[in-house]
Amino acid sequence: MDFALNNEQEMLRRSFAEFLTKECPFDQVREIKKDEAGYSKDIWKKMARLGWLGLIFEEQYGGSEGSFLDLFVLFEEIGKVLLPSPLFTSIVLAGLLIQESGTDEIKNKYLPPMIDGKKILTVALLNEKGMIDGDNPSIIAKKVPEGDFIINGTRLLVPYANIADEILFCAKIEGDNEGGPSLFSVNGRAQGLDIQPMDTITEEKKYAVVFTNVSVPAANIIGKIGRGDTHLHPVLQKAIVLKCGEMMGGFRQVVDMTVEYAKERHQFGRPIGSFQAIQHYCADMAIDLEGALLIAYQAATLISDGVSCAKEVAMAKAWCSDVYKKATQVSQQIHAGIGFTEEYNIQLFFKHAKESELMFGHSIFHRSKVANEIGL
């Protein structure tokens, strides 16, 4: 057993933290949200130069073949500052789908420019009902005699679809009732793609993507025809754990900011943090954080070691979702009026916790997975 990161990982964490706190103060988060593109090209370029976009990719494509745990630590640090960027959707979702399922040709085509930061990819996961329907997608691909596919359907809440060079999605091939869905990639500026911004409660740019007779060449299929769901599943497991990492970063920050505020804010001639009611709120947060870090890191180390861990992943997402959200609720209560204002930063985490809870399955969904895993 070893519950600490090793020296290299600690150094890595420090370099992530130093860069992100310097480059991405909360004012910058707000600026980025106002920006049309929804991310900072400057920060993105620097992150590419530091090699962070290639952390877990193979060297031959420009990656550094680091461990999954390194990436988990990066997302923890990102969660602390809430940097809005296409990192999650481009590098984790699209990048891993391509690395794990693509042919050499596909990998050569997509991975090096993605790792360089020159191309941004995204994955359109959610259907009109907001569900990940990779097993039975509502997007339909119709094969035409020339061998290409004509795509029709709708995806919602697609991150960074506005700037994405490629959009990945699962579609059901019309007339093929036996095969599963297939994983496609479409040029982000393809004809027939309608990309409309969606106003949501969080800082990340999200879009509705409507496919109307979009033509996609057969060469754009990633992985095996009819196996899109099996390609998607292991990547989603990793994405869930990294989302937990991001949430844990947010959670740590919420605890730090709340404790800091409770020390500074005076009422009745004393810091409110000296009142037992406030202290016990904070202690509850600390208890939940300690447990959440352990259960999230457990899943991350198992994935890092290549061990199958469906139960541990589901437990981590269920628990982290619940306790992070609870902490942001309590934190708002402790911050009181000032926390409810737009200008104060704690509300950013309140929104982040809510969105993160709902993405990739909330706690009820994941507890159902846990129940399956324990034979109920």
Add this chain to the structure above:
Amino acid sequence: MNFKFTESQNELRRQVREFVEAELAAGTFKVVSKALVAQFSIEFSRKMAEQGWIGINWPKEYGGQGLGQVEKMIMLEEMFKYQAPVGYHFMGERQIGPALMKFGTDWQRDHFLPKIISAEKGIMFCLLFSEPDAGSDLAAVSTTAIKEGDDYIINGQKVWTSEGHVADYGWLLAKTNFDESLPKHRTCSEFIVDMKMPGITIRPLINMVGEHTFNEVFFDNVRISKKYLVGQEDAGFKQIMAQMNYERSGIERLLQNYPVYSELKRFINEMDESEKTGEYFFWIRDKMAQLEIEFTVGRLLCYSTAWSIDQGETPTSQAAISKAFCTQFEQRLNDFAMAVIGPNSIIREGAKWMPLVVDVAACYLWGVSYTLQGGSVEILKNIIAQRGLGLPR
């Protein structure tokens, strides 16, 4: 970072499990639902001693194996899964031994440590800390130990003394300094007291489960030699606090009702297929999955705290977190188990139709005490807030 046990730790776990299962099969003990350390058998402790499992984490110079808190936790986890009767040596091994190693005299070490580690007859300990007016505010003890020549004369009253009626020795906190200008946590000292000394009266306190584990202990001019003073005079409170992490990080806080947990899973699995549909069963699935997650979190908290101790740290806040979380988990477990089982769950042990092998109703009642002993949840939260998070007093 890795969450795996080593080969030798897995081997230890396997050995302990085989041992406990063999003892259970041989009828040495049975799985009952009492407070864990209230179950004791000197014979069972002797057998553990023969295996080298008492003092497994004690240094070799004191007869231990020199292994860590993690190994001790592995061993205890397997013991507690079956509620093995470890109470005879439990307190001596966990609390008294380490305190004597740290603060005791040569005579005290030579006299007590070998007896504790080999589970000799006449070496069972109880703790004489709480008093009617000194509970959470432990430093406010008013039992006095007044020096008279080479002796101390003890007067006063202790309460909530678990196993006081069967213990051979008591580990006593008493006031030794009456200078009112001193803060009260610098006025008490620790002593070892032979429970059969003249002047000691023990009165049973029956708890709401209907069982006798607690006692009131009265001291009326009890004379003990100064060689039973442990550590420095007036430093007793500090010495006790230094030892608290061992108590609070214990996995017994998670596993006092483990048989309820395993039995509940069995009960749900054996429900009729016709019952395993509909919204009621969805509720059961959801709650059971939640408990599975909480159990996992609790276990990780216990092991990570033990690991921190093995790294030479003093994880005061971490240990408090572990205990606060685990004891509340056990209360939720018993509550939920009774809801799933329904009205039959209030049937007590020994009565016909008891639904589980263990007395879940008793566990539910015992649960009241879990969040009180060894630092109430509220005291633990104060520690987490003030020492862990640095909030002002």
